[in-house]
Amino acid sequence: MCGIVGYLGPLNPKDVIVSGLKKLEYRGYDSAGVAILHQGSVKRVRAEGKLKNLESKLTAESFDGHLGIGHTRWATHGVPSERNAHPHQVGGISLVHNGIIENYLEIKEALLKRGAKITSDTDSELVAHLVAEQVEVQRDLLKAVQVVLKELRGAFSILVIWDQQPDRLVAFKDGPPLVIGLGQDQVFVVSDVQAALNYTKKFMYLEDREIALVKGGAVQVYSSGGVEIRKPVVELNWNADLVEKKGYSHFMLKEIYEQPQAVSSAIAPHLDPETQAVRLRNVGFAGAPVQELENLDSKEDWQDTLATFNGIARVSIVACGTSFYAGLVAKYLIETLAQIPVEVDIASEFRYRKPVLLKDTLVITVSQSGETADTLAAIRLAKEKGLKTLSICNVRNSSIDREAHGHLYMNSGPEVGVASTKAFVSTLAIFNLVAVAMGEAKGALSKQTATEHVQALLAVPSQMEVVLAYDKYFADAADSLKKFKGFLYMGRGVSYPIALEGALKLKELAYLHAEGYAAGEMKHGPLALIDENMAIVMVVPSDELFEKTVSNLEEAKARGGKIISIGTGDNTRLKGISERYLSMPKAHWSTNPLLEVVPLQLMAFHLASSLGHDVDQPRNLAKSVTVE
């Protein structure tokens, strides 16, 4: 997930672009760069690391042009470095990109055969090469980009400028957001309105597969078929409350849309900046107080964490509600990657069932608030038994955080909506890292498999932005749920806890009775429930359990069940048996849960909103259950 800023107008592009990138730094901060017109060509300045490194380079630079683009990077292909930083330049073409080009390997091969000089490890640079080739043929930037787009597969948004047409820039959006800010004889193209709000409150929102030509203060938008589209201009009259909600109607909706950056913030501290290998940072098993964690020597601390993980024979995860469901996903991750047994308990059960806790057990608590009474009691019980404890929470210095030996943070920022969303996906991301680290500590995981899991995680923010772009389909699906009396959410494997979480979201927001079930359990009772009044929401990614889950779906269909299925890509089989089919980007089995939960969150949100419920503060609930 990266941040993009483009500018065409009378102001100094360097100031406009850098101030915009500052507002977008939350979207990634591995490296940054600008490409701005100067003396008839496009001058590029890039820097590794945080934006401040680029700013210090730019103090010595001046530009006489009024067209430029800028980028702050979240590395997916190619480690964080200056040579992998955007903008990428080929000939007179300069380009910035957010997202993933799925067919980049075949494109790279073809370019190398044509003698292209490829200088980075990124997929983005390849697009610059393709556009540079095409402008020589089309002699027009817009036409060249339109031709190139036909060759690209994946989810990506790009901004391109060409020094031979210095009066324009071309933008394309498919997946990651691009918004066009309209000022007085000036235009801004940005990933998030925040980056242009200081200059304008008028915006045009690009939809997927739309392409915009920005030229001389005007904007023309075309469909992927080249037909010009009239786009509405939205004026954001933001009051303080809306600014706090960043223009969203509810905190919960804002927090759902913050999930890509929440995932980035959760994993960024724990990846080696050079190799992107997992290096859990400042966990503090050796006993440092919470306020000292940031001062730990991260190499020593990492060795201490590995030693702790190596010394355990089993894991016991204890949590409540949505956090408990994150623990259920973690069971599949840790048992698969680290080959050690994992038990997962509801805290209110754990603390009273007299659990048999063997000495080499690591007890992991999950709690967004860090104040849930039952979970706090659980960590105290574990410590009474002399066990090592690890807290995953979102609030530093919370009660549970302070009581734990080891500390990991969801790092997702304040979660205001009572229904947990971004903290949940951040926890799933953290558990992916913990499972890889435990696998390495136990020698159960090859370097290649570990890298595969990290690369899959790094792709999640961009993939999640693609899913969020489908929100209108989830709103339609939510609307179709209204006529039903009962709701059965089902899945298998790592998707089973996601079904449980989806059912909980409907319960706690729409006040409708929904039940989560393991899809393989249908024949053992729930099948009797199914008729035309029962809505079935099946989470069925294209993983190794796909066939089995689809046959469960067909059993439900045969009994009149109405099906909403969530699957991978353009799945005709699921489309054929579902009233509604919601498609997810292709992802790794271990990261599917982070994507599948988003439509379930949004369906519950839209249904609850349409029923007029207080989505941020549902009846009878509290954000933190500090009593038993």
Ligand code: AGP
């Ligand atoms: C989830 O949407 C609910 N708000 C609730 O189930 C919550 O997950 C549970 O109360 C645990 O809270 P915690 O993560 O702060 O411990």
